[in-house]
Amino acid sequence: MVVAEQKPFEEILEMIKAYDRLIVAGCKGCVAVCAAGGEKEVRFLASAIRTARKMEGREVEIKEVTLERQCDPEYVEQLRAFVGEYQAILSIACGVGVQYLAEHYREIPALPGVNTTFVGGAEKQGLWTERCQCCGNCVLHLTGGICPITRCSKSLLNGPCGGSSGGKCEIDPEVPCGWQLIIDRLKELGEFERRYLEILPPKDWSTSRDGGPRKVVREDLMK
Amino acid sequence: MKSSSRLERVLTAGHFAVTSECGPPRGADPEAIRRKGELLRGVVDAVNVTDCQTAVVRMSSLSSCLLLKEMGFEPILQMVTRDRNRIAIQSDILGAAALGINNILCLTGDHQRAGDHPQAKNVFDLDSVQLIAAVKAMRDEGRFLNGEELTVPPKLFIGAAANPFADPFEIRVLRLAKKVAAGADFIQTQCIYNLERFREWMKQVVDMGLHEKVFILAGVTPLKSVGMARYMKNMVPGMDVPDELIARLKGVPKEKQPEEGVKIAIETVQQLKEIEGVSGVHIMAIEWEEKVREIAEGAGLLSRPEV
Amino acid sequence: MRLDCPPNVKIIRLPCTGRIDTIHLLRAFEGGIDGLYVAGCLEGECHFLTGNLQAKRRVEYVKGVLKALGINPERLQMYNLSAAMGSRFVEIAREMTERIRQLGPSPVRTGKGREV
Structure with missing residues (x-):
């Protein structure tokens, strides 16, 4: 699978500081398996962002959504219905997902909430290691x-x-x-x-x- | 002769060769190289110039080689595959030969993680074995790595490194055999402190007949202190410093340790001379070049032959 | 042995601290709680073997998140004690109450920005 890990909160908060209406978009593919960008992580990250914003006395509205896959146009299309109501999409899929969202929704920026780290597998619970560099x-x-x-x-x-x-x-x-x-x-x-x-x-x-x-x-x- | 190298002539004539090395400075001062060179005058048959050793940025090996050549030395250009792809490597090889550099030592190079720019992107387009084969094809077949012909072949004497002390031990001689098969003419080994293990390795080398296909120069580095010995033992991967040696250095007062270290180096060289298949020594006195003369002299290796 | 627990401590019962997810802890802070502590069984005494050890790791993780967000991680603690240690339970409740009093109200409620 493509293994990713969440970016530091400080970096994410800096990235989204201009926006008050935000989609946090997860992916049920690889990043869900490696606990970086699935449904659970969407909930957690959204809660963390709201908490940080409350501390600044500045509310933020977050739409939490997790797509089947972000690397497939068919699923990416599912944001169409409400994307117009938001100022940015914070994707916690791998780099492919972020780019697919960016290509698909031209009006608002797609931002990366994770660092895509490598192609690898789980060695045990909570530990993933690299196996392939896709040399082709x-x-x-x-x-x-x-x-x-x-x-x-x-x-x-x-x-x-x-x-x-x-x-x-x-x-x-x-x-x-x-x-x-x-x-x-x-x-x-x-x-x-x-x-x-x-x-x-x-x-x-x-x-x-x-x-x-x-x-x-x-x-x-x-x- | 395969090359225009003085080192090749010395070895082919059957002399016990002496090489040493110069680490270029972390600055643009040519005098730093000349000063180190001056200390080796009349002591060595050829002198290696390191290529950003331990992945620390230094003056380029090629330009330092040229400075030494201007002083009358026979430089050995060290080249690592860490920092150059096959385009840059082959280009530098042609350039070196054009400038009259006659020897190259083909290395993979230390990983940049432990160097001074750990953020750097590494290359490793080739490995050391492939680099040897590339130089050989350029020299003997007049071809680049892509198979295309080149105009004037670089007449380089091809060297490679061998570490008898790295793991796994059982493949160390086989890996040497690969380097010989790829086209190495001479080998310089990692510093030898564990003579027992080196003898064992050399025996395997001789059993495989490799000593008849390649000249082996045994590496010697004098220890300045107990601290240095411990550092080499514990911190440098693939280095084998026996406890007896550390105990011997510990047995003399601190101010006498450098002297004892030189003594050990001389004894080591004398023992290496007696080992079948060893064609010379490579004395690496790291930032201590002034001791190379003393070691060569003490081991009865002066003066150097005219060839 | 009737011991008074400080009235500000609201107890949420769980079958095992291993049931706690990081989102539960974070949501409490999002909701404006001033402090939170997890009282698990003594280490090595978990009925489900490692529930309390997992809780400990999750608490540590969320402490790191709180710090990154600018909330004093001291507002979240993990304690280990057995069901027979009633007086220790009250002691912890008082200790935690005192600690949170010193830290003051949560910055999430006051909206005054990062406290750490």
Whole structure:
């Protein structure tokens, strides 16, 4: 899922200080699962904003709404009926949602209430970690199912570097060395001997963010 | 000869080579490099110039190399892949060769997290193994990474680093083998304090026959104090400083510790000379360049051969 | 043993403090409450194993939110005591009342801006 975390309240309050009528828009997709932008978080954030405004003696009217998904025009359209009554939309979906709202409703600004952090998963309750950097050119079949681009802090294809120590990365003793994980896994699979000495060539990064906004086209699905 | 390098000639002639390094200054003062260079005159066959080591901004390696070359030194251009993509890397390689720099040490580079600009965006377009292969293809095949031909190939002697003390230990020699396969001509190792572990590593190197394909220069860094030894042991990832060494430094009064540190370095070099497959030493006296002469002299490595 | 609880303390009963959600705590402050405390069972004695520990984490989280909003986080506390500790219950009620008196009315009611 796309993992996000709420922006600091101070930053949000500064962002919305010019507005007295506001939509706080959540999303029932990824950000709801990672407890950053779902229905619950909409309620909490709206309450926090109202509380802060009461302290300034300046009321704010907040419309609380949570869409099925903010990355789909069909659902984004659901704000149409009342969007005209408000001055801004504070979206707590991922960056995609904020941009979809901005593209869709041209009259008022769409503001980000969360920082979109990474594509990852839940390790346990309350802990999410990164697994994929969306490089657009997957090599997991060569590295035992562990991503060198994401898990190695230098994205080495021929690691580990000389900073790997006791299974940990040189950037932080809490961070596992991605290449130690890969080596352990290759051994588990009995692929170590075969794979490790192979030199992986420089990666084609043109499929990554380096190539500008990316596109996936499926003509068979088009109408 | 593969290159125009003096270091290559020294090693190929079978001399036990001596290299050292200069860390460029955090400023635009050319004298800082010249002063360090002066301390190494007549002591080394070639001198490394670090490339923003520990991810701290310093004068560029290439321009510092040129300053040393003007003084008559044989510089080794260190290049990390942290800060340059393949376009900048290949461009700098051509530029270095055009300026008469004959050696390159291919490194990945320390992560910027621990450096002086942790907010920087890193590059890591290539890794060190891929960089070695890129330089080799440019030199031997006259081709860029995209396969296209270049006009005049850069005649560089290609170096790489090896850390016998990083983890996992069992892949350390295999990783060296990858660097050799990619095209490394010489290797400079991480500082060696644990000679036992280094011998074990060298034995694996010799068993695989790698010492016949690549020149291995063993790294030595003199310890200035117990404090430095402890710092190296505890704070620098992939560094192995045995407790006996710390105890030995602790056993002498504080003002005598630098002297003891130099003594240890000399003994280390003498032992390294006896290890099969070791072709030279790389003496890295960090901000203590004046001691390189004493160590080389003490270990019987002066004077340096004319080649 | 009849002990007088300060009359300003309004008690809301819950089956377990683990039932408390952060929104309950925040909404109380939005509504203008001057102070709030959660009285959970002694640590290690939760009938549902970890309800009081979860409550503790949620209280800590909301304290951070209050601080960010400009409300003194001292207005929110968590206490642990058992059902048999009647006198301690009253003592806490008095302690909390005294603390809130010192802090004065909530800035949410006065509209005078951030207090911290």
